[in-house]
Amino acid sequence: MRPSLYFDGPIGKLNWHVLRMLWPYLIEFKSRVALAMLCLVIAKLASVGLPFVLKALVDGLSDSSAKELISVPISLVIAYGCIRLLNTIISEVRDTLFGRVTERAIRRLGMAVFDHLHRLDMAFHLERRTGGLSRDIERGTSGMSFLMRFMVFNIVPTILEIVLVVGILFYNYGYAFAGVTLLSVIAYGVYSIIATEWRTGYVRDAAKADSVSSTRAIDSLLNYETVKYFNNEQYEAKQYDEALAQWEVAKRKNRLSLFALNAGQACIISVAMTLMLGMAAYDVVQGKMTIGDFVLINAFMMQLFIPLNFLGFVYREIRGAFANIERMFDLLDKVPSIQDSADACNQVLSQGRVSFEHVGFSYDSRTILADVSFSIEAGQKVAIVGDSGAGKSTLVKLLFRFYDVIDGRICIDGHDIRTLTQSALRQAIAIVPQDTVLFNDTLIENIRYGRPDATAEEIDAAIKMAHLSQFIDSLPEGGETKVGERGLKLSGGEKQRVAIARAILKKSPILVFDEATSSLDSHSEQAILTALKEVAKGHTSLVIAHRLSTVVDADRIIVLSKGRVVETGSHSELLAAKSFYANLWRVQQE
Ligand SMILES: Nc1ncnc2c1ncn2[C@@H]1O[C@H](COP(=O)(O)OP(=O)(O)OP(=O)(O)O)[C@@H](O)[C@H]1O
Numbered sequence: 238m239r240p241s242l243y244f245d246g247p248i249g250k251l252n253w254h255v256l257r258m259l260w261p262y263l264i265e266f267k268s269r270v271a272l273a274m275l276c277l278v279i280a281k282l283a284s285v286g287l288p289f290v291l292k293a294l295v296d297g298l299s300d301s302s303a304k305e306l307i308s309v310p311i312s313l314v315i316a317y318g319c320i321r322l323l324n325t326i327i328s329e330v331r332d333t334l335f336g337r338v339t340e341r342a343i344r345r346l347g348m349a350v351f352d353h354l355h356r357l358d359m360a361f362h363l364e365r366r367t368g369g370l371s372r373d374i375e376r377g378t379s380g381m382s383f384l385m386r387f388m389v390f391n392i393v394p395t396i397l398e399i400v401l402v403v404g405i406l407f408y409n410y411g412y413a414f415a416g417v418t419l420l421s422v423i424a425y426g427v428y429s430i431i432a433t434e435w436r437t438g439y440v441r442d443a444a445k446a447d448s449v450s451s452t453r454a455i456d457s458l459l460n461y462e463t464v465k466y467f468n469n470e471q472y473e474a475k476q477y478d479e480a481l482a483q484w485e486v487a488k489r490k491n492r493l494s495l496f497a498l499n500a501g502q503a504c505i506i507s508v509a510m511t512l513m514l515g516m517a518a519y520d521v522v523q524g525k526m527t528i529g530d531f532v533l534i535n536a537f538m539m540q541l542f543i544p545l546n547f548l549g550f551v552y553r554e555i556r557g558a559f560a561n562i563e564r565m566f567d568l569l570d571k572v573p574s575i576q577d578s579a580d581a582c583n584q585v586l587s588q589g590r591v592s593f594e595h596v597g598f599s600y601d602s603r604t605i606l607a608d609v610s611f612s613i614e615a616g617q618k619v620a621i622v623g624d625s626g627a628g629k630s631t632l633v634k635l636l637f638r639f640y641d642v643i644d645g646r647i648c649i650d651g652h653d654i655r656t657l658t659q660s661a662l663r664q665a666i667a668i669v670p671q672d673t674v675l676f677n678d679t680l681i682e683n684i685r686y687g688r689p690d691a692t693a694e695e696i697d698a699a700i701k702m703a704h705l706s707q708f709i710d711s712l713p714e715g716g717e718t719k720v721g722e723r724g725l726k727l728s729g730g731e732k733q734r735v736a737i738a739r740a741i742l743k744k745s746p747i748l749v750f751d752e753a754t755s756s757l758d759s760h761s762e763q764a765i766l767t768a769l770k771e772v773a774k775g776h777t778s779l780v781i782a783h784r785l786s787t788v789v790d791a792d793r794i795i796v797l798s799k800g801r802v803v804e805t806g807s808h809s810e811l812l813a814a815k816s817f818y819a820n821l822w823r824v825q826q827e
């Protein structure tokens with residue numbers, strides 16, 4: 238298990254971190270928080286006043302001479318009822334007022350996490366586990382709102398209440414009562430802290446098991462097609478059940494340790510209550526106290542131990558919340574490996590000159606590209622061909638700066654792409670990727686994604702160019718048809734054409750086609766290639782293709798093999814060279 242960074246004592250590093258995070262949310266609604274605090278003070282004063290009314294009432298009732306003056310107890314009864322009501326209503330008002338503050342905090346925090354996740358690099362997203370991640374975020378944000386409510390409304394006020402009650406007991410009934418109360422409160426507090434610390438590990442294990450089982454479920458559902466193809470439903474169910482079984486064990490330990498904690502707390506409370514009531518009963522028998530005093534002490538003890546018990550609960554929950562928030566904070570603490578440099582230039586790149594200069598790259602120490610150099614003049618069409626796994630798509634990922642090159646550099650319009658903002662860089666390139674994945678939305682919305690502010694006419698034009706009109710017209714719901722999760726309701730070729738329409742819409746100076754027509758039949762392929770030629774006019778284009786017939790017209794063809802450029806030249810030059818490309822061409826012509 239990972240050594241804990243944060244749990245180094247009741248107030249560890251994370252706790253301050255979290256408290257500092259909470260502060261801006263609290264001061265965002267200053268007057269609301271102040272009003273809620275005012276409600277809190279009124280409610281507390283009312284609740285401290287209650288036992289006194291009760292004492293007066295009991296004394297009034299047990300005093301035989303008061304029987305004729307029935308109005309006294311009745312007005313006290315009414316006062317008692319009113320104070321109770323006031324107490325409850327004011328507390329509700331307080332919660333309602335404060336709700337807005339916590340909701341806003343959840344919104345802001347959710348937004349911050351979402352934003353951060355999108356900022357994180359490719360490597361993180363390839364590693365991430367969607368199901369577990371979403372559970373971590375869910376638990377993290379609800380933990381935060383819990384913390385806010387209870388930090389503000391329970392801990393400080395309860396401590397105040399304890400001081401107040403001990404003071405009143407001391408003032409009215411002397412050392413013994415105040416002493417027993419204070420001692421029991423201390424014993425309760427110390428026991429709660431120790432026991433809760435001991436439990437935290439179990440709470441964290443349960444949270445982790447929860448994420449694991451959730452990851453399994455989501456992953457399995459995302460791949461439901463594969464599950465069906467291989468008839469592996471039972472295997473999946475077994476795997477999920479194993480994850481759930483671990484969760485069950487973790488939860489059981491969590492629950493049993495909670496039982497131990499609660500039982501210990503109850504013991505301390507009962508002993509203190511018994512002692513106090515015994516002392517009070519003795520004093521009543523001795524005539525040093527009235528029945529009303531006895532009732533008052535009982536009421537105070539109840540009043541004290543309910544919030545104290547609550548404090549125990551809150552402390553426990555807060556530790557739990559910290560354990561949950563820990564994972565979310567780990568996430569927020571992750572630094573994206575690709576970041577804009579401080580002086581990054583946000584220039585609009587309009588020409589589209591691309592050059593790769595001695596580029597070398599490896600994914601975790603496995604060399605993929607070595608000394609790759611080529612350049613594309615503005616408006617030129619350059620093709621990259623080579624066997625599967627040669628590193629063609631990797632070149633594109635480097636161009637988009639999903640990863641940074643290890644050697645050499647990549648320039649657009651003469652700027653090293655690391656000196657540009659990611660936004661300026663990515664604005665300049667439109668891509669039809671090798672595998673198109675769509676959002677579970679309508680066709681039109683998926684196309685509009687290329688440029689969200691595009692007009693309907695522009696979208697129509699893009700649809701025509703991508704040869705999608707016929708397909709869309711054949712659909713009963715036309716462009717409003719939902720494409721299903723990840724676009725699974727479309728055929729491979731249809732998805733590819735949506736991707737082409739999107740790329741056309743983006744209107745970037747550089748166009749990249751990574752196997753853009755690989756899923757199309759020869760007829761549509763020809764049609765689209767003609768269209769793409771149209772689109773590519775006045776654009777720089779980088780075309781990756783397996784079928785060499787699609788790139789014969791390129792200004793230059795770069796042959797990549799095992800991460801190295803082995804040949805470059807035009808189609809006819811390369812054929813004349815009678816080497817790598819010529820062989821490939823011959824094989825494909827056959
Ligand atoms: N994220 C990654 N982590 C580790 N290795 C990777 C990663 N992405 C790709 N690779 C490896 O890098 C090599 C080059 O991959 P790339 O996708 O660039 O090939 P390609 O030339 O586009 O092949 P294809 O024609 O099949 O699409 C492959 O061997 C692949 O296994």
Ligand SMILES: [Mg+2]
Nearest residue numbers: 629630631671
């Ligand atoms: Mg590829």
